[in-house]
Amino acid sequence: MGSWFSAEKVAGYGVAAIAAVLVLYPVYFLLQAAFDVGDPQVRPPTAYGVDNFSSLLQYPQIMLNTLTVSLAATVMALMFGSLMAWILTRTNVPGRRLFEQLMAVPYYLTPLLGALAWSLLGQPESGFINGIWRAFGGEGHLIDINTPYGIAWVMALFEGSVAFVMIAALMKSMDPSLEEASQVIGASRIRTIMRITLPLVTPGVLGAAIFVFAEMLGSFAVALVLGLPTRYYVITTAIYQMIQQYPPKIQVAAAMGASLFAVMWAMLYVYRRVVMSGSYVTITGKAFRPRLLDVGRLRYVLLGICLLYLFVAVVLPLATLFFASLQKIAVIFPTAENFTLDNFRTAMTMNAVRSALSNSLLLAFGTATIGIVLMGLLAWLIYRSRLPGGGMIEYIVMFPQAVPRLVFAFGLMWAWVVFPIPIYATLWLLLIAYLTVFLPLGVRTIAGVILQIDKSLEECAQMCGASWTFRVRTVTIPLLRPGLVAAWLLLFIASVRELGASILLMGPHSKVITPSIVESWFGTSSELTLLWH
Amino acid sequence: MAELRHGNLTRRRVLKAGTAAIALPFLGIATPNVLAQGVSKSPTNVLDFTTNADVAKAEQEGQLVFYCHENEAGTAGIMEGFNKDFPKIKTSYVRAQTGALYNKILSERAAGRFDVDVIQLSDIAPAFDFRRKGGYEHYVSPESSAYKKDHLSEPNGYFFWTGVDPAGIAYNSEKVAASDAPKGWKDILDPRWKGKISCKISASGLQFVQWYTLRKIYGDSFWKEFARLQPRAFDSRVQLFDRLSKGDDMITAIGEYPAYILFKSKGAKVEFVAPPDGLVTTPLVVGAVSRAPHPEASKLFVDWAMSKRGQAWYQSNPNLYYGSVRTDAPAMPTGVKLSDFKLLYPSDWDEYASQSATFLKEWNSMLGL
Numbered sequence: 001m002g003s004w005f006s007a008e009k010v011a012g013y014g015v016a017a018i019a020a021v022l023v024l025y026p027v028y029f030l031l032q033a034a035f036d037v038g039d040p041q042v043r044p045p046t047a048y049g050v051d052n053f054s055s056l057l058q059y060p061q062i063m064l065n066t067l068t069v070s071l072a073a074t075v076m077a078l079m080f081g082s083l084m085a086w087i088l089t090r091t092n093v094p095g096r097r098l099f100e101q102l103m104a105v106p107y108y109l110t111p112l113l114g115a116l117a118w119s120l121l122g123q124p125e126s127g128f129i130n131g132i133w134r135a136f137g138g139e140g141h142l143i144d145i146n147t148p149y150g151i152a153w154v155m156a157l158f159e160g161s162v163a164f165v166m167i168a169a170l171m172k173s174m175d176p177s178l179e180e181a182s183q184v185i186g187a188s189r190i191r192t193i194m195r196i197t198l199p200l201v202t203p204g205v206l207g208a209a210i211f212v213f214a215e216m217l218g219s220f221a222v223a224l225v226l227g228l229p230t231r232y233y234v235i236t237t238a239i240y241q242m243i244q245q246y247p248p249k250i251q252v253a254a255a256m257g258a259s260l261f262a263v264m265w266a267m268l269y270v271y272r273r274v275v276m277s278g279s280y281v282t283i284t285g286k287a288f289r290p291r292l293l294d295v296g297r298l299r300y301v302l303l304g305i306c307l308l309y310l311f312v313a314v315v316l317p318l319a320t321l322f323f324a325s326l327q328k329i330a331v332i333f334p335t336a337e338n339f340t341l342d343n344f345r346t347a348m349t350m351n352a353v354r355s356a357l358s359n360s361l362l363l364a365f366g367t368a369t370i371g372i373v374l375m376g377l378l379a380w381l382i383y384r385s386r387l388p389g390g391g392m393i394e395y396i397v398m399f400p401q402a403v404p405r406l407v408f409a410f411g412l413m414w415a416w417v418v419f420p421i422p423i424y425a426t427l428w429l430l431l432i433a434y435l436t437v438f439l440p441l442g443v444r445t446i447a448g449v450i451l452q453i454d455k456s457l458e459e460c461a462q463m464c465g466a467s468w469t470f471r472v473r474t475v476t477i478p479l480l481r482p483g484l485v486a487a488w489l490l491l492f493i494a495s496v497r498e499l500g501a502s503i504l505l506m507g508p509h510s511k512v513i514t515p516s517i518v519e520s521w522f523g524t525s526s527e528l529t530l531l532w533h
Numbered sequence: 534m535a536e537l538r539h540g541n542l543t544r545r546r547v548l549k550a551g552t553a554a555i556a557l558p559f560l561g562i563a564t565p566n567v568l569a570q571g572v573s574k575s576p577t578n579v580l581d582f583t584t585n586a587d588v589a590k591a592e593q594e595g596q597l598v599f600y601c602h603e604n605e606a607g608t609a610g611i612m613e614g615f616n617k618d619f620p621k622i623k624t625s626y627v628r629a630q631t632g633a634l635y636n637k638i639l640s641e642r643a644a645g646r647f648d649v650d651v652i653q654l655s656d657i658a659p660a661f662d663f664r665r666k667g668g669y670e671h672y673v674s675p676e677s678s679a680y681k682k683d684h685l686s687e688p689n690g691y692f693f694w695t696g697v698d699p700a701g702i703a704y705n706s707e708k709v710a711a712s713d714a715p716k717g718w719k720d721i722l723d724p725r726w727k728g729k730i731s732c733k734i735s736a737s738g739l740q741f742v743q744w745y746t747l748r749k750i751y752g753d754s755f756w757k758e759f760a761r762l763q764p765r766a767f768d769s770r771v772q773l774f775d776r777l778s779k780g781d782d783m784i785t786a787i788g789e790y791p792a793y794i795l796f797k798s799k800g801a802k803v804e805f806v807a808p809p810d811g812l813v814t815t816p817l818v819v820g821a822v823s824r825a826p827h828p829e830a831s832k833l834f835v836d837w838a839m840s841k842r843g844q845a846w847y848q849s850n851p852n853l854y855y856g857s858v859r860t861d862a863p864a865m866p867t868g869v870k871l872s873d874f875k876l877l878y879p880s881d882w883d884e885y886a887s888q889s890a891t892f893l894k895e896w897n898s899m900l901g902l
Contacts, residue, residue, distance in 0.1 A: 041636070042643075059902075062902070123779075126781050228767060244633060245735045246658060246738070246889070248633060250636060328799040328801075329779065329799055329800070331779060337800055413640060506627060508627050508648070
């Protein structure tokens with residue numbers, strides 16, 4: 001009897017049940033919509049069929065565009081993320097702690113603001129960089145941000161920070177003695193990186209790659225701002241148009257979203273195969289102190305790389321946004337009459353919007369704090385416990401990542417509006433929604449670190465007679481601490497900047513801030529939008 | 534068993550009607566709530582307008598929940614105007630584009646949630662649908678006498694045109710000389726605008742009206758020729774004018790007058806052309822919602838929005854600048870009256886609504902969607 005009610009089982013199956021309800025309940029409604037071929041304005045559906053899926057074949061160009069941009073952005077994000085993570089966690093580059101803090105800024109800036117800034121900088125006609133280029137005698141334009149690679153560049157800069165956070169957490173937890181051993185036996189630095197460092201971080205990088213690719217598939221704001229001027233549509237911007245129009249084609253959008261489940265599951269399958277096929281343990285019972293690699297004079301080159309990255313991802317966009325916010329119409333060479341403080345005045349007087357900020361912060365705190373427990377336990381359940389069904393839970397948890405948030409929000413709305421407990425249109429609904437949509441983010445971040453911790457440490461405590469709760473509290477959590485802190489911050493920031501689900505789920509008395517920011521761009525003036533950060 | 538007949542009334546019909554009356558609220562469908570006005574009392578004067586609402590009761594209800602298609606600043610602006618006049622009524626709102634907003638309210642009502650007092654939509658087609666579904670409260674405002682029949686629902690009392698959004702052609706005056714600028718709608722088809730002209734996406738009610746009305750005037754080939762120009766489509770009028778004023782586009786095929794006023798006031802080098810055939814115009818429709826949680830407040834809002842006072846607010850707020858269709862409407866901020874323009878809009882709204890699927894298909898395919 002005792003083994004049936006162990007704390008391990010209660011916690012494991014408890015969180016599994018919560019995660020399953022959070023995810024599968026709205027997914028059921030989403031699938032229902034994907035197969036709904038009746039009157040789109042009538043719920044529940046009146047007829048079922050596969051027409052919505054077959055109609056997806058009409059959009060080959062959009063699928064191709066999405067794959068092109070997502071792949072390019074993922075490759076760029078992983079390159080930036082891995083390079084920066086290695087520089088800042090494994091080398092003695094000057095000021096690395098400060099740089100590490102600054103690396104979160106692009107993510108906090110949000111892709112929308114990043115896209116707006118780069119749109120101001122890189123439009124062929126009015127872009128600031130091209131304006132300066134022409135002022136110095138250049139012809140035509142120097143850069144065009146409205147191309148697929150321009151879109152991928154901005155996505156990598158502002159959505160790819162998650163790759164850095166995930167890979168940095170891995171590298172921090174890595175035992176340097178393995179690299180030292182390599183160098184002691186005569187391997188060069190490059191050879192050590194290629195043969196020791198990279199293979200060790202493979203599962204984490206692969207996990208990050210899958211996660212970032214899914215993030216890019218679901219990326220919306222950048223493609224909307226930079227793709228529309230050249231009629232370059234990706235799945236999310238196509239879905240956006242389908243949902244906004246009247247009557248909305250929500251069913252086709254749901255089918256488009258549901259078909260992405262298959263893509264996500266295939267990627268997850270590959271990931272699990274890689275992870276299960278080798279050992280990536282670096283934290284063992286043997287004590288180690290993370291030691292930095294002395295890269296000699298190369299550190300100034302690496303410092304230059306850090307500065308350059310932060311310049312294009314933080315300084316340049318922020319300076320551009322600030323410069324634009326002081327103008328009536330943002331141009332590179334403004335006349336005296338074009339300068340104004342009106343945008344600041346308007347921003348200060350929008351009380352309804354300001355009150356949303358406290359809701360956003362409260363929700364972010366709740367999501368991050370509850371999420372860290374829920375997602376930590378889930379990651380442990382999937383990768384550490386011997387409880388049956390852990391693998392299945394991972395597939396379930398990844399559902400929300402597969403579907404663009406704009407579409408998933410409809411599943412959430414339909415699910416919770418009919419829920420007997422009246423949480424619809426309250427902050428509770430947003431909390432549930434955030435916990436659901438950020439499950440993949442939290443689980444993936446923590447899982448990357450869990451995989452590096454040797455099981456023998458927990459087993460040793462078990463052999464010494466420690467109960468499961470005692471083991472988790474005294475062994476697992478302390479070892480996971482850096483990963484948990486990173487995940488908490490990531491969840492907090494992700495919640496504050498959440499957009500897709502919030503737009504549809506906000507009630508009249510439960511408003512959050514990011515949709516208001518987006519609204520400023522759509523409806524009032526782009527110059528005003530820039531002030532919200 | 535023989536049916537009991539009293540003229541046209543049979544027992545079966547009475548039973549059917551009774552069952553239907555009981556079932557309707559469970560289905561989220563309200564009966565045309567003529568009774569909601571209660572025993573009709575004579576209108577009272579509040580501030581400088583008249584209302585059938587019980588103002589004391591409305592203030593006792595203390596709240597108004599507004600669903601609106603307008604952007605955040607515009608929606609907040611509408612609520613601010615009402616709240617300024619009725620500070621005891623706390624306002625709150627949800628805003629989303631018409632398609633998503635309409636789906637949201639239908640989903641809520643299907644689930645038995647009735648949280649909304651008033652709804653404003655940017656397209657008349659969903660308003661007709663909502664009317665058919667019994668979504669609107671039937672409330673005849675005393676202020677409706679200042680409106681033409683065309684600008685009220687048929688029959689009066691379900692929704693009204695709280696303003697219109699007229700659009701002509703706009704161009705960047707630094708990139709296009711006045712002599713080269715289009716003068717009429719057909720001039721936008723000139724091949725020199727290829728890749729340099731903008732329009733709106735299919736979610737726009739105004740774009741639908743433009744497609745419908747110009748096709749009626751110039752025939753099917755008009756939009757086929759337009760498609761050859763590879764226009765760039767955007768969400769909002771602000772985006773269109775932002776790009777126009779910076780020279781990213783040379784002209785826009787759908788230059789909304791309210792956006793022109795806004796950007797002109799910022800000193801943008803843009804000019805507006807009113808084609809002789811008329812400005813394409815879409816109504817913004819407002820109506821009280823049935824089974825509203827604050828019924829008196831919702832009626833009071835409708836009266837306020839219809840009144841000269843409310844219309845002046847809508848017409849002068851920089852985030853709205855709607856043109857008022859009140860017969861005694863004041864001039865717009867530019868000094869021009871809406872009645873100075875020839876307005877183009879569908880004469881048969883039912884036929885217009887029936888063209889929705891064709892429009893969406895053609896427009897999306899033109900944009901590469």
